[in-house]
Amino acid sequence: MLMVTFAWFGYLGFVYAYMFFREKIPVKVKVFRNIDLFSLILFLPNMHFWTASLGKGSAIFLGLMMFTYAIIKPKSRIILLILGSIIIYYIRPHVFMFVAIGTVLGYMSGKEKLPFWQKALVFISLGGALILVQDQILAVMNLQDSENIIADFQEQSEERAEDLSRSGSGVDMSSYPIAFKLFTFWFRPLFIDAPNFLGIITSFENLIYLLLFIKILKKDFIKFIRRSPAIVKMSFVIFISTSFAMTFVMSNLGIIMRQKSMVMYFLFFVIYYYLAQKKYTRIKRLKKLREQRIKEMEVAV
Numbered sequence: 001m002l003m004v005t006f007a008w009f010g011y012l013g014f015v016y017a018y019m020f021f022r023e024k025i026p027v028k029v030k031v032f033r034n035i036d037l038f039s040l041i042l043f044l045p046n047m048h049f050w051t052a053s054l055g056k057g058s059a060i061f062l063g064l065m066m067f068t069y070a071i072i073k074p075k076s077r078i079i080l081l082i083l084g085s086i087i088i089y090y091i092r093p094h095v096f097m098f099v100a101i102g103t104v105l106g107y108m109s110g111k112e113k114l115p116f117w118q119k120a121l122v123f124i125s126l127g128g129a130l131i132l133v134q135d136q137i138l139a140v141m142n143l144q145d146s147e148n149i150i151a152d153f154q155e156q157s158e159e160r161a162e163d164l165s166r167s168g169s170g171v172d173m174s175s176y177p178i179a180f181k182l183f184t185f186w187f188r189p190l191f192i193d194a195p196n197f198l199g200i201i202t203s204f205e206n207l208i209y210l211l212l213f214i215k216i217l218k219k220d221f222i223k224f225i226r227r228s229p230a231i232v233k234m235s236f237v238i239f240i241s242t243s244f245a246m247t248f249v250m251s252n253l254g255i256i257m258r259q260k261s262m263v264m265y266f267l268f269f270v271i272y273y274y275l276a277q278k279k280y281t282r283i284k285r286l287k288k289l290r291e292q293r294i295k296e297m298e299v300a301v
Contacts, residue, residue, distance in 0.1 A: 003054050010051030010058035016065035017265055018042065023072060024231060024269075027276040032211070037275065041212075041268045046205045049198075050261040056091050060262055063087030064099070068266075071103060072231060095262065098242045106234025181247035185256055186213070186267075202257055209264065212271050224274055232273050239266040 021038060029037040050057040067084030070077035089096040176184065187210045191203045225236060242263045246256075 006054045006058045007052040009062045010048070010053075013051060013058065013062040013065040014042065014048075016062070016069040020065065020069040020072070021269065021272065023069075025272055025276045027280050029272060029275045029279055031215075031275070037272060040208070041265070041272070044205050044208070046202050046257060047261050047264065050258050057258060057261060059087060060091045060095065063091065064095075064262060065265070067099060068231075068235070071234070092262075094245065095242065098238055098245070101241060102234045102236075102238035105237050106230040106232075109230070109233055178244075178247070182243055185243055185247050185260060186210075186264075188256065199257075209267075212268070216271055216274055221274060224277065228273070232270055235266040235269045239263050239270070 025038075031037045031040070051061045052058060063084045063086075065084075066080055067088060070081035070084055074081050085096065085099075088099060187206045189199045189203050190206050190210075191200070194200045194203050225233065228236075243260075246259055
């Protein structure tokens with residue numbers, strides 16, 4: 001019954017993810033020879049493996065997707081928003097910190113013209129919550145009594161990374177540059193370093209992640225992020241900040257596969273929104289060109 005219950009938590013997380021994507025991105029996008037992008041990312045096997053297990057993975061995924069869906073319309077979904085926040089905080093306080101920071105930055109810099117009181121409410125609520133729970137967040141790395149948080153965090157990270165790297169699927173990331181650390185967290189194992197059969201399956205999925213990521217490596221993506229709405233900026237900040245922090249403590253491919261399932265859907269949302277906007281702009285341009293040609297033909301007649 002516990003296995004069924006936690007699998008149900010993961011299922012509910014995907015339901016909220018589906019509603020979140022569909023509510024914000026009604027445009028359908030085709031990739032890889034007319035494969036529906038949304039169907040592809042919704043049924044990636046590694047995501048369902050970790051979100052159906054008996055453990056934190058399914059519950060934290062539910063909390064994250066519940067929070068993300070509720071933050072779109074916080075006034076009408078306040079209970080869902082509070083419940084999602086509580087789930088995230090009590091399972092992984094440091095992830096709640098990244099979510100709160102991402103939400104604040106997204107609402108402060110989004111292109112929507114929100115009233116000042118709404119922005120102030122989000123800032124005060126989440127900022128105040130972070131101040132109240134800062135000791136619990138720092139306690140995750142035993143830093144609640146630290147006098148130099150940055151130096152002690154680096155020391156704790158090195159020790160934890162060294163412990164994790166001793167296992168069969170361990171990788172020594174301590175000497176990696178930051179770009180390669182992020183690449184390891186996002187896209188490894190990648191065939192040549194797959195530790196087992198599950199790693200080979202995950203390698204195929206990581207290849208899809210990599211191919212999708214390549215689609216946003218374009219000049220106009222920076223302009224897109226700068227002009228994007230609050231929910232896109234929020235997703236981008238949550239993904240980048242969580243990934244950056246995780247790279248300092250992760251040195252085991254098995255744990256990396258499990259941990260990144262929390263945040264990959266935020267990257268998928270950013271990629272999906274970017275591709276959908278390009279498609280919408282292209283359709284709009286073609287429609288405008290068609291109307292212009294019709295007018296020219298009418299004038300000629």
